[in-house]
Amino acid sequence: MSDENDLPPKMRASAQQVPPKPKPRPQDPVEQEFWNRCQDGHLYFQRCGECGTFRHLPRYMCAKCGSPDFSWEQSSGKGTLFSWTVTHQALHPAFAADIPFIAAVVELEEGVRLATRLIDCDRDKLELDLPVTLDFEPIAADFRLPVFRPDTNLPDEG
Ligand SMILES: [Zn+2]
Numbered sequence: 001m002s003d004e005n006d007l008p009p010k011m012r013a014s015a016q017q018v019p020p021k022p023k024p025r026p027q028d029p030v031e032q033e034f035w036n037r038c039q040d041g042h043l044y045f046q047r048c049g050e051c052g053t054f055r056h057l058p059r060y061m062c063a064k065c066g067s068p069d070f071s072w073e074q075s076s077g078k079g080t081l082f083s084w085t086v087t088h089q090a091l092h093p094a095f096a097a098d099i100p101f102i103a104a105v106v107e108l109e110e111g112v113r114l115a116t117r118l119i120d121c122d123r124d125k126l127e128l129d130l131p132v133t134l135d136f137e138p139i140a141a142d143f144r145l146p147v148f149r150p151d152t153n154l155p156d157e158g
Pocket of ligand 1: 034048049052053063064065067
């Protein structure tokens with residue numbers, strides 16, 4: 001019997017290690033393609049080959065015209081804050097060090113919305129339509145997630 005097993009389960013070293021953040025678990029090839037494409041540091045969305053409408057979540061048919069033809073188009077990475085919530089509770093131990101964090105829905109210039117995280121943003125600066133820009137958070141040596149930060153490189157208005 002090792003010393004570790006003399007300890008209560010929550011005090012064992014194995015229980016003290018922070019697990020890695022979970023990766024998305026794509027349900028089909030077109031969703032897998034979305035995440036694979038993120039790994040080059042850009043964001044791509046499907047665009048209908050028939051009517052030109054962008055779409056997200058990934059799917060096989062255009063919701064507007066029903067066409068199965070599409071291409072993957074690189075997003076500008078620019079958008080605005082559509083909705084958010086400040087999360088104070090880590091429902092997975094990998095996120096414990098991040099709380100409170102801002103879970104957000106961003107509307108991209110292409111017209112699609114993406115559930116994501118807003119980073120490097122003071123909570124008192126949060127407002128609807130806040131301009132945001134794409135960044136990536138590495139969560140494993142071989143995997144990164146698209147996140148957004150306030151866009152501070154906007155031209156001055158007026
Ligand atoms: Zn279409």
